[in-house]
Amino acid sequence: MVAPEGLDDVVRAAQQGDEAAFRLLYRTQQPALLRYLRVLVAEDAEDVASEAWLQIARDLRSFSGDWDGFRGWTATIARHRAMDLLRAQRRRPQSSAPVDHLTELSAADDTADRAMELVTTDAALALIASLPQEQAEAVMLRVVVGLDAATTGKILGRRAGAVRTAAYRGLRQLAARFPPPAPQRPPEQRRTAAWNNPVTNSAAAALKEMR
Amino acid sequence: MTSPEEWSEMDRRTADRLLRGDRTGHPLDQVLAAATAPATAQELAGEADVMAAFRTAGLAPAPRRRCSPLRSAVARLLTLKVVVVALGTSATIGGVALAANTGALPGPLADDSPIVSTPASRAASATPEQTTPAVPRPAATPTVHRDRVTELCQEFTLHDRDTRTRALNDGRFGELVKRAGERDRERVEQFCGSGPRNSPSSSAFGSTFSPRPGYPTQPGGYGDDRDDEQRPDDGGQWSPRPRPSGSASPSTSSRPRR
Structure with a gap:
């Protein structure tokens, strides 16, 4: 992983035509863009992402900014392409999968060692996509694309404060699908649903369970 | 079960930390970690096409921002010379054409000339879109x-x-x-x-x-x-992808033990 300051140089190098630099930018930024797009346009995300990248490749030399700027710029392009598609199809952003399917998407498994695999990327994106659009976008742009509230606000055409509120609400809604935090939780609720609480999440909870 | 209101205060703090990419011990850690997990090969499958587009973009003339006064003056002079030369040439060609018309020259000259220029310029102006048939677009324009x-x-x-x-x-x-x-x-x-x-x-x-x-x-x-009036007010700096995206060390601490 390249440090962000290093990526500033990579952006500059790519602007001067350095292929390796551009490849690195693509590999670093594409997952975030693609996942953001999956929340917006579901199964069309890959097409829209490649369209966005063609534009990025074409216009990169007229872009001015550093790595932070690049992330914001590319997210803007991706969003515009997604909105073009939605307008053309006259539809609204939709979730990629109903939330009911989450248990299937997550690799439900009792093995604690596989904790990290219990929530798959697909399942996580489906969960976020089930939020109202503004909340889903706020969460994705802030957490996954890694933008700050002000930049996210610019992309969404909203104030930074509104973005913050939307992100909080989104996270709170997501959290509401989980049982309350571990210390307040009676042990018997633990195994009610594979998705809701597949594993214990903190060292404290784990210790408690061992007793 | 705690009502959402009861722990929303805590949640706001937790939400801040989650947005920053911190580990909070909250179950959402897992969801956000999964959402920011390292790229899969499938997600990067379009790399070849994108790189091809990048190369093509490199072939196109760079967008010119501004010319220095000196350069534009030189350019103007050159243009002038070209025009003068062209005038001179066309006068000559005119003579030739006149000669051809009057039957003083053999035929092929007039027929050959227009063909010369096309193919090269077409290839050079090819744009990335032409590599992806998925979305029809307006033809490439300069x-x-x-x-x-x-x-x-x-x-x-x-x-x-x-x-x-x-x-x-x-x-x-x-x-x-x-x-x-x-x-x-x-x-x-x-x-x-x-x-x-x-x-x-x-x-x-x-x-x-x-x-x-x-x-x-x-x-x-x-x-x-x-949103012009907005200023970054949470530090203004974007952190790099905030979440520990590797499957390595950060995750081990939150991993349950038996």
Whole structure:
């Protein structure tokens, strides 16, 4: 992983035509863009992402900014392409999968060692996509694309404060699908649903369970 | 079960930390970690196409920002010379053509000449779009040199009245609005030197709204200029992808033990 300051140089190098630099930018930024797009346009995300990248490749030399700027710029392009598609199809952003399917998407498994695999990327994106659009976008742009509230606000055409509120609400809604935090939780609720609480999440909870 | 209200205060703090990419011990850690997990091969499957597009873009002439006065003066001089030479040549050719017309020369000369120039220039102007058949696009146009605002004007005036009004709220026209001075349809129409238009293409908003080069080029310039008064107030710095994205060390501490 390249440090962000290093990526500033990579952006500059790519602007001067350095292929390796551009490849690195693509590999670093594409997952975030693609996942953001999956929340917006579901199964069309890959097409829209490649369209966005063609534009990025074409216009990169007229872009001015550093790595932070690049992330914001590319997210803007991706969003515009997604909105073009939605307008053309006259539809609204939709979730990629109903939330009911989450248990299937997550690799439900009792093995604690596989904790990290219990929530798959697909399942996580489906969960976020089930939020109202503004909340889903706020969460994705802030957490996954890694933008700050002000930049996210610019992309969404909203104030930074509104973005913050939307992100909080989104996270709170997501959290509401989980049982309350571990210390307040009676042990018997633990195994009610594979998705809701597949594993214990903190060292404290784990210790408690061992007793 | 705690009601959402009861732990929303805590949640706001936790949410801040989650947004920053911290581990909080909350179950959402897992969800967000999964959402920011390292790329899969499938997600990077389009790399070859994108790289090809990058190479093609490198072949196209670079967008020229501005010329120095000296360079443009030299360019003008050169142009002048070329014109003079061309005049001289055409006079000669005119003579030749006259001769040909009058039957003084054998035939093939006139027939051969027009063929020469085409193929090379076509290849050079090929654009990335041609590599992806997925989305039909308007044919490649040499827009690189065109002024961005001119371009926006052109796009803007393609639309009918309603669509124009809507388009002005689209961040893509932010630059145009700024140049026209006001987010007002008539004002922008005036600026672009166009009158109202009520063509049947009004329903084709999506398709006429085709991708276009020249996205806002300033880091602060994308999105919508309604937010000009905003300043980054949570530090202004974007962290790198905030979440520990590797499957390595950060995850082990939160991993349950038996």
